Amino acid sequence: MKISKRISDIPMSGIRKMFDLAGPDSINLGLGEPDLNPPVEAIEGMNAAASKGLNKYGPTAGIPELRNAVADRFSKYGEMTGDNILITPSGSSALLEIFESMVDPGDEVLIPSPGFVIYGPHAQLCGGSFDEYRLTDGDFQPDIDDIQSKIKSNTRMIVVTTPSNPTGGVLTEESKKALCDIAQDKDITIVADEVYDSFVYEGKHVSFMDRLDVSVVVNGFSKMMAVTGWRMGFICANRDVMDPLVKMQYHLCASPNMPAQYGILNALPVMDGYLENARSVFKTRRDLISRRINEIPGMSIIPPRGAFYAFPSYDLNMPSSELATELAKNKLICTPGSAFGRYGEKHLRFSYAASEEKIETGMDILENVMGRLR
Ligand SMILES: Cc1ncc(COP(=O)(O)O)c(C=O)c1O
Incomplete structure (x- = not known):
């Protein structure tokens, strides 16, 4: 069947690509959705x-x-x-x-x-x-x-x-x-x-x-x-x-x-009460992930003021897609900065809409992989 040029010209989203690499026991910090229950x-x-x-x-x-x-x-x-x-x-x-x-x-x-x-x-x-x-x-x-x-x-x-x-x-x-x-x-x-x-x-x-x-x-x-x-x-x-x-x-x-x-x-x-609780949960996780990232040699982040994403920069001489693939092989899913455009390179995106336990395990993996690659 003929497919329109309009849609054929558009590449597959770089976020979705990483999911294909995720195994069942991977820590998934790639997902942009709250893990809380709805009201x-x-x-x-x-x-x-x-x-x-x-x-x-x-x-x-x-x-x-x-x-x-x-x-x-x-x-x-x-x-x-x-x-x-x-x-x-x-x-x-x-x-x-x-x-x-x-x-x-x-x-x-x-x-x-x-x-x-x-x-x-x-x-x-x-x-x-x-x-x-x-x-x-x-x-x-x-x-x-x-x-x-x-x-x-x-x-x-x-x-x-x-x-x-x-x-x-x-x-x-x-x-x-x-x-x-x-x-x-x-x-x-x-x-x-x-x-x-x-x-x-x-x-x-x-x-x-x-x-x-x-x-x-x-x-x-x-x-x-x-x-x-x-x-x-x-x-x-x-x-x-x-x-x-x-x-x-x-x-x-x-x-x-x-x-x-x-x-x-x-x-x-x-919603006021529901969101007050959600913000407090996410703020604790934001503080945790920012602290863990800043403890890793070669990575740095200014704690983000909003949303539920951490977007640290790193100093390795390696494209973000390669680094994210390396992390995925070690069971940590995140999104390469390059998926977000030309000026996103040399960053990774981690969603902290995940439990503190998952964030801790994910950051342990990141620390190990970064230590090995530097
Ligand atoms: C910045 C931004 N805008 C819009 C959307 C779309 O959200 P939805 O289609 O679920 O309302 C998203 C989803 O991740 C987003 O991150």
Whole structure:
């Protein structure tokens, strides 16, 4: 059968590749999903909805009760109503819907590097292209000079991720202002990916939800409620772009999962307590993994302020894909920095959404392998 050039041109994700090397007794610090249980209210709400017969198609933009409840919760970041919220079948599809609605063939999208793996391919799937902008060393802020130098007449969008996968970096107010100024001056849209907004351990999350004049914001319930398998996300956008986004969503899925929407709705009121506990668990693990990494000669990390990833650098003269493969052979799964773009090389990504015991064992393996290779 003929396969489109559009999809054939896109390489397989470097994250998935490492999973193929994982044996059953490997320590897996490659997975970007919380190992916590979802709030019971979410499961109960979803089960109750399914039992009551709410198993049919629903409104394309999501059920109004959930759109309004999400707007209420996220009003802490900016003024909005349910009309600014589109419930989507995952953060990933939210991103694709935005790209499909805003990128034309020939347009270019600037994406963070190191950065999450789907932005570049999404630009290509829309017939556009992408260029990578650099994050600064250590605190992983967008390098504004690098962005300025890469803006061209066809630059349509700048993607920003905060807190960041893979770096754990959290955007500062100064970086946000600089990005918004560029967006305004050059008529470029900011796509802010804020799916880790619940996981900030120091300082506070800096959201673009109060700048819907220049940005479209993606968030989701996968990480927030530990329901990665439910495939539930949302977009927060200004009313002008909502209609095309809803039209795009109609073509993608007709309407989001009905029982899951009721589950999310039922859990939203308990999220403050649930997330306080989740943050405390992750912060302890972050401290543990950062300390262990910094004790290994040749590896170093500034403890990341957000998300649940450690992205240390190393000083071996070896590409990150080779080092990650060597670790996988020794039963530790992580992701090579190069999977996250041109500026991710000489780093490894470890997810600390895993038990302290697994983190300790994983770091023992890392210490041994690094000791042998140096
Ligand atoms: C930065 C970032 N954005 C978006 C997503 C997509 O999340 P989901 O599709 O589960 O909502 C992920 C998942 O790992 C991510 O790390």
